[in-house]
């Protein structure tokens with residue numbers, strides 16, 4: 001095993017969930033949406049802005065919950081070009097939208113267009129959720145860190161971030177959310193490996209301890225004491241080559257997590273399952289990240305149930 005400096009944070013996953021949850025769903029927005037619902041006269045509206053956007057699975061997910069909880073409303077795909085994002089966002093309060101999600105290419109641009117950005121979104125460097133406030137102000141949030149840690153914790157309740165070293169592969173947008181979540185959850189030692197080493201070095205410098213960078217060529221060697229391995233690269237995704245990693249030294253008790261969710265079982269997860277490692281797929285993160293957004297808009301914290309997973313799996 002490679003050795004790293006000790007981390008600076010201790011903390012339980014549940015405490016982190018509570019903190020992230022409260023950051024992501026401030027009482028003001030919740031009470032506002034509850035008030036809106038209790039008025040009973042308004043059709044609830046939210047959507048996802050992207051270009052392209054029709055590939056997004058968010059409408060299926062949020063419309064399932066709207067129907068499940070008996071709420072009159074709709075969540076719609078909104079095809080918005082890059083240079084029209086500001087206009088589109090400013091139209092949300094006029095159109096009586098509770099908010100929206102953002103997908104490619106808008107997540108980073110939105111940081112400078114909204115009226116306020118929550119600390120988690122600021123740390124991740126991207127906004128995936130907009131909440132319209134009582135006076136039409138726009139708040140930018142990011143629910144991906146919450147989604148990641150909730151997905152791992154609900155699939156593997158015994159896991160604690162601080163117990164054993166963690167290996168994270170990648171350095172892109174998804175990786176920033178995963179690192180944010182792991183550090184908040186009390187990770188003591190995170191080995192980060194990315195093909196482009198400079199990007200990993202920059203992330204380690206920005207996020208600080210407990211991250212240590214491991215060269216991409218040495219990623220296999222970082223596994224021998226790991227309690228969690230997370231793939232945040234796009235390798236293994238449909239149309240991409242599989243992730244090339246030798247799991248031989250990975251303890252069989254280590255959790256293997258892939259944030260890629262198409263296919264649901266990536267070649268990495270299949271290899272991990274065959275050798276007996278517990279696995280967590282990327283669909284869990286996608287489902288869990290939507291919960292605090294739905295709550296902030298509509299006042300109900302929805303559940304991730306087996307029926308919801310089955311419905312969403314059919315869309316992959």
Ligand SMILES: NC(=O)c1ccc[n+]([C@@H]2O[C@H](COP(=O)([O-])OP(=O)(O)OC[C@H]3O[C@@H](n4cnc5c(N)ncnc54)[C@H](OP(=O)(O)O)[C@@H]3O)[C@@H](O)[C@H]2O)c1
Pocket residue numbers: 144147169170171172173174175194195196197199232233234235237259260261282283285286287289
């Ligand atoms: N489950 C969820 O809710 C969720 C959330 C976010 C993302 N995702 C998924 O996570 C994946 C990554 O998304 P992202 O937004 O983080 O992408 P991104 O910002 O474009 O980053 C892509 C990452 O993959 C690495 N990579 C790409 N091709 C590679 C190759 N041939 N060899 C080695 N490394 C390679 C890149 O390394 P370099 O820096 O060296 O280019 C980079 O670290 C996607 O499949 C996305 O769908 C899932």
